[in-house]
Amino acid sequence: MKQYSVHKPGATVTSAAAGTGAVPQPTRGRVQRKVSPAATEAGPVLSDRIAGTQGTGNTMDDTTRTFMENRMQADFSQVRIHTGSDAAQMSRQLGALAFTLGSDVYFNEGAYDPGSETGKHLLAHELAHTLQQGTDQVRRFESPEHQDLGDSALGELLDFLGTGPGNDWADRYKINGAEVRAGIENDAFYRGKKLRMANGSMLSIGEIISLMGDFYKTPMQLYQAPGAEIEGVLAIINKERRHQISAGGAAVAYNKVTGGRYTALAEKNEEHFSPVNAGEWERLHNAALDMARQSKGAESEAFDQALFTDAAAGHFLTDAFAAGHLLNRTKVLNSIHVYTAQHEVRAQNPLLQPYLLITASKQEQFILKLIHDHFNRIGFDTANDKGMTWKTYGDDNLSKSEETRHIAALAVFTSRQQLFRAKKGAAVNNKEVLDLLPNAATLEQATQQAIDYIPIAATQVENLIYRNRDASALAVGSLMAPLVRANLNALGDPGLQNQLEWQRSFNEQQGLPPPLINQFSFDLPHFLE
Known part of the structure; x- marks a missing residue:
């Protein structure tokens, strides 16, 4: 209905x-x-x-x-x-x-x-x-988007290179379009091949990219993960893709199926931000190249391990293309720390002020998250060392930028192709991939703009808390979560804020004291559902 x-x-x-x-x-x-x-x-x-x-x-x-x-x-x-x-x-x-x-x-x-x-x-x-x-979905550049850059975006790149504009694009940036097209058409993973895990599960390149980093710390941890856990995470990812679950609800579900590991990894996520993400890709890619050189036979288990490790490295490679990950996390967090030490973060809606006090220890991370989300939503003008210029986005805004999908898919594919060349004893150069990533000048500009945005982001902390109220169980536990969620549903509604503003104005005109604010009211029938 x-x-x-x-x-x-x-x-x-x-x-x-x-x-x-x-x-x-x-x-x-x-x-x-x-x-x-x-x-x-x-x-x-x-x-x-x-x-x-x-x-x-x-x-x-x-x-x-x-x-x-x-x-x-x-x-x-x-x-x-x-x-x-x-x-x-x-x-x-x-x-x-x-x-x-x-x-x-x-x-x-x-x-x-x-x-x-x-x-x-x-x-x-x-x-x-x-x-x-x-x-409204508050999501990071992960899960469905990571999966798409590893799987479906490769077909889009193939189709694009078969067009006139695609040929012009390849010629302009000195890319051998015919060679790339032939490579994709002959790529077993483009044709549907999957890699086998220790538990017997079969995963596509995109699925490995989406699972690594956010749900598993190392490629080996992912490779040895229980099949039921993998199926549970992928099921939630598919719900996110179909918008059948809120961002907060997904976070709670991910945390439950991984036994708390999802939240633990999210709290230590520096390798997802630039320039560390490129370094993390290179570290894992080099390990995969060593495995490839030592493997015997293109279909050997050792070579499949190399391919699996490189796919896992692809998580950090694709992170490098998300607008919200262009910034230097350490520098921005340091600036946020200085700002919050000098400026108290207060809610514009006084009803939500108690929640800012309760979450005070997380405020710096909240501000970083708001900056991250802002960049992902509005996009950022980007350039790389091949001379390409485009506007990249993040979160579920991936569809806004064909260039991001094409360039990121090319980077993931080139990374994998290097393993086949290394196995044959040919020399490979990581610069071939790194030149496709946003360059140092872009990262510096993004970091400075992120720092400049801190005062605005600090005024939006209450909005982030309200939008992610479905994830309240992660902060207060499952028993208190329904109460907190119902309370936030009531207090954060714009209609209530407008009513309070009208009441304040009326009382002031009539010479009456300010209206009393019930800061912990909630809809009891909804809470009891």
């Missing part, structure tokens, strides 16, 4: 979808005033009209979208705004100023006015509903 988030002056309700005849219920986890249920019921005809218009609206103009994305720390590229006569008529039928379904936001006549303060508040409120309905 679809749910419509309907906004009226001073209230938000959820309306049942077509044909249910259900009475709309207040949106869970929110403080609201009551409205007439009959006014918000979406009958079959109206629901069909709404469904028929989904995805057909306009994107926000760049100024408005940038403003909202920076303040709400979310990607609104998929949001569609509906402001025409149809949207106004449907809004009137629902008795609403605006309503939201999925990533589509519909406004009554004159209600969409992002240039005014009232319009900004209304738009922010509706955008919050798009996040609550599941469009």
Whole structure:
């Protein structure tokens, strides 16, 4: 059953979808005033009209979208705004100023006015509903994205090199396009070959890349992992790919299936950031080259071990292409430490201040995470030592950059091809791969921009806590997690913040004391589910 988030002056309700005849219920986890249920019921005809218009609206103009994305720390590229006569008529039928379904936001006549303060508040409120309905995923450049760069992106590169623009691209950067195409077509892994693990499980190159680093510390630890654990992690990765689980929910699930190892590795992740990621790739790649030189027979177990180790190295190689990993983690964390020593990090929503105090020891990591997410979302202009220039992204924004997919796939493929050459006794040069990675000048610029962004990121810590409330079990344990999650659902809702601002203003005008704030209220029925 679809749910419509309907906004009226001073209230938000959820309306049942077509044909249910259900009475709309207040949106869970929110403080609201009551409205007439009959006014918000979406009958079959109206629901069909709404469904028929989904995805057909306009994107926000760049100024408005940038403003909202920076303040709400979310990607609104998929949001569609509906402001025409149809949207106004449907809004009137629902008795609403605006309503939201999925990533589509519909406004009554004159209600969409992002240039005014009232319009900004209304738009922010509706955008919050798009996040609550599941469009916002806070993810790192890992799991599905890593897997794609190891598997499907290779086919995309093959197709690209078979086009006119692809030939021009290869010629421009002195890449032997015909040789690369022939190599891919003859590559057993492109044709579906997988590598066998100690437990008998078979993994693709992309699956090995996605599992290494985030779930297993060393290639051998991954190689010897229990089959049930591997299957459990891959199942969660597939849920992430299909957006069937939130980022916080995935973190809890990953941690459970790995017995806590996922969180432990995440706390010590310097090798995922530049320039350390390139060094970690080179260390493991060199080990794989040594194995290849010592192996006998292309199908030998020893050579498969070399291929497995190189695939594991590919995790750090692909990390180097993520915008959020271009920065020098140590330098940025040091700057964050200096900033937080001089500036108290406070919540703009006072209701969430207790959670900032509870998580004070994690604030520097939170700010780093926010910078990382910001870079991944908006992208970063990048160059490498082959003269290539492009804009790279991260997280689930990989689709925004064909260049990143092509160049990263070429790097992973070239790394693997070097093993076959080394096995035959031919000389190989790691520079062939390293020249494809973002260069030192790019990393320096990214690090400086990350440091410059620290003050803005520090104002968004509460948003990160709110968005990742599904992961509360990692911080407070499974018994307290439902209470904390329900509490955050209630306290972090923009509608509640707007109501408090209105109440403060009213009390001030009437000469009354500021309103009391109940900082630990939550929706009991939701908590008990």
